[in-house]
Amino acid sequence: MVAGLLLARAGIDTTVLEKHSDFLRDFRGDTIHPSTQLLLDELGLADRFRQIPSSRVESVRVPAAEGGDVAVADFARLRHPYPFIAIAPQWDFLDLLAEAGRQEPRFHLRMRSEVTDVIRRGGRIAGVRFVDRQTGESEELEATVTIAADGRGSVLRDLAGIPMREFGVPFDVLWFRIPAQGRDGSPVDVGRGLLPRGSAGRLFILIPRGDYVQAAMLIPKGRYPALRAAGVAAFRADVARAVPELTAAVGRLEFSDVHVLDVRLNRARRWWSRGLLCIGDAAHAMSPVGGVGVNLAVQDGVAAAAILAGPLRDGRMSDRVLAAVQRRRAWPAAVTQAAQRLVHRGIGGAFRRGWTPRPPRPIVMLLRRMPALTALPARLVGIGVRPEHAPDFARR
Numbered sequence: 178m179v180a181g182l183l184l185a186r187a188g189i190d191t192t193v194l195e196k197h198s199d200f201l202r203d204f205r206g207d208t209i210h211p212s213t214q215l216l217l218d219e220l221g222l223a224d225r226f227r228q229i230p231s232s233r234v235e236s237v238r239v240p241a242a243e244g245g246d247v248a249v250a251d252f253a254r255l256r257h258p259y260p261f262i263a264i265a266p267q268w269d270f271l272d273l274l275a276e277a278g279r280q281e282p283r284f285h286l287r288m289r290s291e292v293t294d295v296i297r298r299g300g301r302i303a304g305v306r307f308v309d310r311q312t313g314e315s316e317e318l319e320a321t322v323t324i325a326a327d328g329r330g331s332v333l334r335d336l337a338g339i340p341m342r343e344f345g346v347p348f349d350v351l352w353f354r355i356p357a358q359g360r361d362g363s364p365v366d367v368g369r370g371l372l373p374r375g376s377a378g379r380l381f382i383l384i385p386r387g388d389y390v391q392a393a394m395l396i397p398k399g400r401y402p403a404l405r406a407a408g409v410a411a412f413r414a415d416v417a418r419a420v421p422e423l424t425a426a427v428g429r430l431e432f433s434d435v436h437v438l439d440v441r442l443n444r445a446r447r448w449w450s451r452g453l454l455c456i457g458d459a460a461h462a463m464s465p466v467g468g469v470g471v472n473l474a475v476q477d478g479v480a481a482a483a484i485l486a487g488p489l490r491d492g493r494m495s496d497r498v499l500a501a502v503q504r505r506r507a508w509p510a511a512v513t514q515a516a517q518r519l520v521h522r523g524i525g526g527a528f529r530r531g532w533t534p535r536p537p538r539p540i541v542m543l544l545r546r547m548p549a550l551t552a553l554p555a556r557l558v559g560i561g562v563r564p565e566h567a568p569d570f571a572r573r
Contacts, residue, residue: 179478185284221573302452329462347525
């Protein structure tokens with residue numbers, strides 16, 4: 178959506194295909210990082226984004242072994258116009274981009290359009306075949322460049338025969354909502370900090386969302402069937418021990434409320450084939466650690482549009498142009514994934530030993546004595562390794 182909007186603003190005729198009739202899917206990446214908010218400002222969309230109901234995460238805090246908790250990332254310390262992570266429904270974010278796109282005469286969004294194959298001509302991919310899910314009719318759409326932004330299970334990437342390098346992940350994630358209510362139904366303030374919690378070898382990430390908490394329960398890879406077999410009462414007890422202030426609301430949880438995320442971490446060795454470019458999760462599936470997947474995908478979209486616009490407009494598209502997008506975006510993805518893999522190692526060790534990960538006491542003491550250090554991880558998470566800015570042709 179970002180790449181399509183920017184290319185349309187560059188005067189490039191662009192069509193975005195979406196197989197569903199709307200964007201309403203829960204438990205997608207809802208984190209809008211400072212760098213993405215600044216991009217929206219550069220695109221003239223910040224005021225409209227502020228109209229979307231959202232909450233803020235201003236810090237990441239972890240429990241300390243000696244009691245209490247300690248901030249490990251403080252976004253308020255960033256020297257940035259948007260020193261916080263906004264938590265907003267992804268469907269609202271996508272609707273905002275779609276509405277901005279409709280104002281561009283060269284932007285076309287086709288819903289209910291499911292890609293089924295690629296068009297090959299002269300040894301290159303020259304567009305796609307897709308099914309209109311409303312009429313059931315098959316259609317063809319020819320293109321100078323096809324951008325695969327269809328997620329970690331990318332159909333286009335597989336059709337192009339682009340291989341992936343897989344990295345092992347020791348956990349899966351159970352996503353669910355907990356109403357922020359006490360025993361008497363009164364609101365419970367869970368703050369504005371993202372707070373990891375642990376109990377009895379379980380690890381939870383709690384994201385405040387106003388009147389509810391979006392909860393992530395990390396479990397060893399492939400263990401969901403065993404957890405479910407233990408029964409909903411045991412599941413509720415695990416959650417209640419981690420968030421005792423929400424025990425009453427936890428008592429109403431059912432397994433039907435739980436979305437299971439099979440966590441994967443991978444990266445394409447080559448992001449492109451002749452006539453096709455992969456970006457976002459299609460090029461590099463990210464772990465939920467840090468919630469950076471949306472941010473990386475948006476930055477990929479900006480870089481792709483900035484690099485492709487001129488060659489598309491001038492009729493000089495080539496493999497070298499597609500490779501230039503990978504050269505710009507591959508190392509930020511690799512560095513971010515390397516950091517995630519370090520965190521994965523700690524989580525895996527915690528599962529094997531049955532303890533809750535906590536920062537070493539010297540680290541806790543250092544962060545409490547020198548809280549300015551929390552700006553560095555905040556910058557890595559909130560802004561990223563290589564933030565992208567809107568090219569001049571797309572600014573409003």
